[in-house]
Structures are given as structure tokens and as C-alpha cells.
Amino acid sequence: MFDPASTSAEALTAALEAAFLREIRWRYDADNRLRFGGRLVAPVFVLSDAAAHLGRWHAATRTLELSRTLVMSRPWLEVASVLEHEMAHQFVDEVLRIRGETAHGDTFRRVCADRGIDARAAGAPAPAGPGGDAGDAGERVLDRIRKLLALAGSPNQHEAEIAMRKAHELMLRHNVEVAAARVERSYEVRHLGDPHKRRTRVESDIAALLSELFFVKVIRVPIYLPQVGKSGIVYEIAGTHANVEMACHVYAFLLATADRLWAENRHDTRVRSGRDRLIYQSGVIRGFRDKLVAERSGLQQTGLVWVGDRDLDRFYHARHPRITHRRTQVRINGAHAAGREAGRTVVLHKPVERGGSSVGPRLLRG
Incomplete structure (x- = not known):
């Protein structure tokens, strides 16, 4: 349950509030077209100081209400998820005209499931409980992977490589077996x-x-920053809890590793100047991919072949019915080759955490 900040009502100036409501209307219209076939009629949008709920659809007044506390204190993903949730209520009420069910009855849950919408109204879409991710199996596997990644931090290169390969095999085996079952x-x-920065x-x-290799779906999505009245771009990842946890760790780890390797090797003779930084770091990621692909090829010889997750595909496409694919190119030069090497x-x-200190990211729970 939200603990409202005492200053949340004052934090939004009139101009920012008006800009936010315009953004909400734009998001509503877009979701209406893509997810509801344009069958919804826009309601009146209201920001309230309510503390007991995140959002609410008022059928009698045709009002869609969002909490100021939600807007000011939570990430845009959660704001958008609550908006989608209330739109689903409106769809059940005004389009399907269902009257004999509870607010979160079977029809409502089906409407949400068909559109990749969080039926719980608790913020970002997530498993309904610990039974998600094939029961407790996903959490047990994640705990074993955490232990292997801790071993992979060994100063002994041979031991570290073995631990990483075992973690890779465990991830692949778990996902293949769950998908097959x-x-x-x-x-x-x-x-x-960081939505405040340009993507690189x-x-x-x-x-x-x-x-490609970590069992999640990834897409670039626009978000809105109501505190500053600006838009930004982030990556949205979707998958089981265990796979999303792992993907978040890999993302942060590789960003930090690319920075570290650039600092250590920027004087390599193949690097011409500081302008080669992103080219070098792109090479680092490509080189790490080469390594994983080689490992995956070896694991395929043991019968572990990943053919995809059809249920995740459906969830992903329900959330994003219309997807645009773009190709980009990176310049291949000596700096890229050095980074790839x-x-x-x-x-x-797994990064070693400083005892008793909050400094540094905790990327996976230990």
C-alpha cells in the first residue's frame, strides 16, 4: 500500500499537471487504438490526492482517476500499468456491458490477459505470487545461478570460466525443460x-x-517524466521473474565491464582517440556474445536446444501489438577489434558487495 508523501499534492505545478494530463490522454488514445480496437470513448481524466488506491474508473461520471502520489513517486511503467488497468475496467463496463460479476471477475481478467495488462492494479505487471515461474523451481534455479556467479568471480581464471559455463548450462536447461513441459x-x-539520458x-x-541469449523479450519504449514534463526512452524487458532478474544483472554488469575495459585499454595502439570509446565498447559486447554463442553451440551437442517460449511471445505481442524493427550499423575498425578481443x-x-555499506549496486540478491 502506498505511503503518500506529504508534499505530493504541491509538487506538481499547474503547468506540469496540465502537461501530464495531455500525456495521459495521448497514451490513452494510443492504447485504445492498439489494444481495444478504438472502441473506448475517452473519459474525463482527473488527478486526485487519494491515498487508498492508485487509480479508479468511475462509471457514473465517466471519470478515470489517477493518484498524484502514484504519478510523483512511482516509475512511469507503474503509472502506465494503472492507466491500462482502469481502461480494462472501462472496456468491461461500457463496451462488454458486463453487470453480474465482481470488479475483478473472470471477464475482467480475460480482457487483461488478452492485452498483456496487469489485472492486479498494483503497478508494474508481475507474477501474481510465489507460484509464478513454474512454482518455486525458478527461484531455486536462480539461487543456484547466484552461487555459481559468485564462484565465477574467482581470481583463478580456469575456475571462473568453469563456474560461468555451469551457470549458462543451468539457465539453458531450466528454460528448455520448463518450455518442453x-x-x-x-x-x-x-x-x-536512465530515461534522462540518450540511449547509446x-x-x-x-x-x-x-x-537473443537470456530468455527475455526486449523493446525500446517511450516513457514520460511527470516531474520535469519531458519524455525519455528506456528498454522494457519481459520474462519470468528468474529470467528478468538475470537479465537486469547482465545489463548492469556489461555496462560496468565495458567502462572498465575501456579505462584499462584506451591506450591500445588500435584505439585512435577518445571518440573510439563507444566503438570499442560495442566490440566488448560483441566479443562477449561470441563467447556465449560458442558455449551455447557446445551445449546444443548435449541436446539442450532452445526453441523459444510461445507463451512469452504471446504476452509480449499482447503488450506491443505493433512493433517496428530497425537495423543499425556500427563502424568496424581497430578499436572495435580490440574491444571484441x-x-x-x-x-x-556476481559483484562482491561491500560489507555494511550501501555504496554500489546490489544486482542480485545473495
């Missing part, structure tokens, strides 16, 4: 990247790597 799974969504080629390369030596591991 057709076990019901729940999926969650998270955003990666390096981040794009990492996102592509996650989508360094990337092939990278060992994915």
Missing part, C-alpha cells in the same frame, strides 16, 4: 536505462544480447 508461467516487466549503441548491443575474455559474475 508446457508448465504455466507468469511474466513480469521491468524498465532498464552499447546499450542497444546489450539489449540485443539479452533478447577483450570481450571474449569477460567472465560474467
